[in-house]
Amino acid sequence: MALSLASAARLLEEHHLLREIVQGSCWTLNPADIDGHDKAFDAITYDTREVKPGSILVAKGHFKKEFLEGIDGKGLACYVATEEFSDVTSAPGLIVDNASEALSLLSAEFYDRPQDKLTMIGITGTKGKTTTAYFTQALLNAVSGGKAALFSSVDNCLDGHTYVESDLTTPESLDAFRMMHTAVENGMKYLVMEVSSQAYKVNRVYGLTFDVGAFLNISPDHISPIEHPTFEDYLYCKRQITANSRKLVLNADHAYASLVRQDAAKDDVPVTTFALRLESDNDNADASAPKTAPANVTIRPDDPRHQSFTAVWSDKADDGSSRLGNPAVAEPSVVKTATDSKVLANGISLSMLGDFNYANAAAALAIATAAGMDVSNHPEVIKAMEKVRVAGRMEQFKDQQSDTVAIVDYAHNFASVRALLDFVDERYGAKHPRITLVTGSAGNKAYDRRKEIVEAAQSRVENFIFTAEDTDTEPFIDICMEMQGYITAPDRSSTVISNRTTAVTNAVYDARAHADRFNVILIIGKGNERWIKEHNKHTPFEGDDRIIERMFAASDNSAGTPAGR
Structure with missing residues (x-):
């Protein structure tokens, strides 16, 4: 069924979300009071930049009415919001208690469930x-x-x-x-x-x-x-x-x-x-x-x-x-x-x-x-x-120049880091490996991870290299220095290298410098992602897996091909 103002109003009312319908001085609960109430919408969006003739716009999140300036010129057919915007648009508004709930319900109907x-x-x-x-x-x-x-x-x-x-x-x-x-x-x-x-x-x-x-x-x-x-x-x-x-x-x-x-x-x-x-x-x-x-x-x-x-x-x-x-x-x-x-x-x-x-x-x-x-x-x-391989998850590589194995994984919290180290113990424990962990932590959120990653690792990791991960506004170096400060185990080496490519490269050279021992390099948090988020922007990044492949000259592909790649 095509989504129209009338059917949208009925759906929102069924879910106890609709407060009223507003268009100028007309405030009503009856869609029939609005001209064109049965006309199907041609598009649905939550971004004013994507509005085109016949669109229904759902104003969710931190929406500002300034976003609607000039919107009538784009052909807005209707908006859905938790407040009315009659002073900036002549389009009818479906005023609701919760815009994000309304968006989900209306999107399902627009795309025919x-x-x-x-x-x-x-x-x-x-x-x-x-x-x-x-x-x-x-x-x-x-x-x-x-x-x-x-x-x-x-x-x-x-x-x-x-x-x-x-x-x-x-x-x-x-x-x-x-x-x-x-x-x-x-x-x-x-x-x-x-x-x-x-x-x-x-x-x-x-x-x-x-x-x-x-x-x-x-x-x-x-x-x-x-x-x-x-x-x-x-x-x-x-x-x-x-x-x-x-x-x-x-x-x-x-x-x-x-x-x-x-x-x-x-x-x-x-x-x-x-x-x-x-x-x-x-x-x-x-x-x-x-x-x-x-x-x-x-x-x-x-x-x-x-x-x-x-x-x-x-x-x-x-x-x-x-x-x-x-x-x-x-x-x-x-x-x-x-x-x-x-x-x-x-x-x-x-x-x-x-x-x-x-x-x-x-x-x-x-x-x-x-x-x-x-x-x-x-x-x-x-x-x-x-046969399934998930790109960037538990991908293992063997160095052709030293007795070193590297594992690239998305591990990013206490539980996943501990599970990764348990695997290293099970698979390589008999070789008493020297383990290097290349890690960072996300900025502006999940602050507990920074300490938990170190706590999960420091009893078994000899060498930490703290580096950039994704962040909005926090400087990479501040997060790395904070994580370094959580190390309490004795005789642990640690380095802060904010450039992630340099950090991974350093880990490889460091392992080769300790060729008298079997080395395991764990590179966690980013998997196969080809970008790093900094100041809310995605900066192109080679990828942990590709850096290791390049440094090792050849990867151990015996485990299969990553899914989706």
Whole structure:
């Protein structure tokens, strides 16, 4: 249905957002009082610079009425705002309680509710969202013949195979629905998307219901004046995925699993659980969670070196009851069969390094199962997941001139840095490596990360190189000096090099200078990004991975090709 002033007013009223309709001296609740109330809008935007004849403009965020000067000359048909602007425009205004909520609802309608034509998968958590999203997309693509779209913090994919760098973890609502509409036009049947805490905080996914939502884990992050004021607020925003999903996939070792289960019970949302189990289960559970909680999907290593894993499905959830019910069949050839226990896949050998990525694989398998798929008889589906590489995540390179390995990763907080170092211990601990960490931290937000990164690393890292990461207005050097000041462990070397290219280059030369030992260089925070944000502008940057490739002369490509690149 085409969106008009009349239909927009009805929709906003249904959601208790509409205050009144204003045009000059006419203040009304009846759209019919406005001339042209049934004429369809030709465009929708939240940027006055994009207004063209027939546009509806949603004035969200820190909007100033000065932005509307001369707007009538552009052909504005209607605006939506929390205040009326009759003194600067003759266009009718839909006055609402919340502009960002209105934007999401109106965008969905303008693009003909594309979410209703897709099986929607939403994934949240502090870490692992991107990798789990790529694994899930690979599973769905393998089953559906390449009909799974993806929204991630790394790339967006609207046709099942073409990946374009993204700007946000979760797109602004209007952009998301526009891309969903394109995905539907491209024949997509599924959409896998990361859902950030900010997406719920600022209503980017307002009114959107996921067929399957997944809550992977939680640990303190994104706490700052411009993100979440407290951990409680961060957790609360993450928890909103439960009420906005028809089914929920949950980490059995989730630190707040009991609370999330209460959310699910309150809204009658069935829960499917997953878990990674190593030699010592208690070492892998979040500190405040019950140890070794049973799970529907459990993944375990097949060998002491963790070179392959087996995933098993159990029809009994950890409360002893079947949680899946009877999910709809996603494809004619893929039918879930309810049994007490069965092997989903054995001999799984991922291209992506680290035990934590097998936890992400377990999550993806649980998501696929909750979506109505039985992957146990489809080894080609598992093979598709095994081949996945996410650009800039756990990419390993071997120096051709010294006994040095470098790993490029997006790790940026306590939990992800600790997981990365755990992998180094597991893979290289017997060689007693000299570890260098090249790191910075984001400016103007998430201030706690600066100390947490150092605290997570300093017991195992011998050499720190602090360097530029993304910032709005804070000087790189100030952030680096602050982080350097958090080092308390004795006998730790540290250097501040604000130019990131120079910092990575220095790390390589320093490792070669210590050729009497095996060296591991960890370069975290930026992955394969080709820019650094400084003073709110994106400055071109070669990329951590490309610097290492160039310095090492040849990369270790045995692990596969990064996804989307």
